[in-house]
Amino acid sequence: xxxxxxxxxxxxxAAWLPVNAFAAAADKDQPIRVEADSLEIRDDDKISIYSGNxxxxxxxxxxxxxxxxxxxxxxxxxxxxxxxxxxxxxxxLDDENKEMIGRADKLEYFEPKSLLVLTGNAYFNSDGDIIExxxxxxxxxxxxxxxxxxxxDKRVRVIIQPKxxxxx
Numbered sequence: 001x002x003x004x005x006x007x008x009x010x011x012x013x014a015a016w017l018p019v020n021a022f023a024a025a026a027d028k029d030q031p032i033r034v035e036a037d038s039l040e041i042r043d044d045d046k047i048s049i050y051s052g053n054x055x056x057x058x059x060x061x062x063x064x065x066x067x068x069x070x071x072x073x074x075x076x077x078x079x080x081x082x083x084x085x086x087x088x089x090x091x092x093l094d095d096e097n098k099e100m101i102g103r104a105d106k107l108e109y110f111e112p113k114s115l116l117v118l119t120g121n122a123y124f125n126s127d128g129d130i131i132e133x134x135x136x137x138x139x140x141x142x143x144x145x146x147x148x149x150x151x152x153d154k155r156v157r158v159i160i161q162p163k164x165x166x167x168x
Contacts (some may be wrong), residue, residue, distance in 0.1 A: 027059030027092070034068065046072040054083070060093040065107070083107040087121060098127040104136070107140040114141035122147070 037052025048070045056063040065083035071072035073079045105120030115137060122136040124145075132151065133147040133156040149155045 027061050030059035032056065032058045036068070046074070046076070048072075056083075060088065062092070063090045063107070064088065078111045080111065081107075081109040083109075087123075099140075100124075101125045102136075109140075114139055116140055128159075129158070130159040132157040 026140070034054065034056045035048055036050035036054040037063075038050070040049040041047075042049070046095040050070075050098055052066070054065045054068045056065075056068060062086065063083060065088040066085040067083070069082040070078065071080040071082070084106050087103040087105055088107045089101065090107065091099065091101045093099055102116075102118055102122075102124045104118035104122040106118075108117045108119070109115070110117070115145070116139075118136040118138075120132075120134065122133050124131045124138070126138050131145070131147050134148070134149040134151055137146045147158075149156050
């Protein structure tokens with residue numbers, strides 16, 4: 001399958017997946033709690049750097065990383081969160097209490113675009129449906145998903161669980 005065809009296949013396949021990456025509506029209204037071994041705030045650069053055993057909790061969202069760098073814009077609004085680790089990982093429940101987990105060498109959340117990017121050994125599991133690749137991009141507003149493995153010897157892997165028949 002040619003690369004362009006593979007990308008179109010993955011995009012169309014992703015439409016079948018119940019991604020709902022950060023869908024727990026109540027989570028966005030919860031306070032954010034961060035713990036780390038150290039914190040460095042650089043006001044001039046508009047960044048905060050949390051290092052060592054970083055945990056971030058907001059509602060059902062749990063993030064674990066070696067380092068978390070939070071970037072703010074000129075109005076002090078959240079612009080970007082960069083989480084690195086071996087791997088950096090997250091876990092969250094959606095509004096139906098279904099678990100979503102992800103992990104990668106680097107997680108980036110671009111707030112203005114509602115875009116979560118998992119880079120390097122990326123893995124995403126939404127209630128048993130699994131996507132693996134070098135890079136996974138999830139739009140957390142509309143649940144669009146892209147996965148790619150630009151390295152010649154790696155491919156995107158997808159496992160889709162059969163839909164459970166509803167009992168009458």
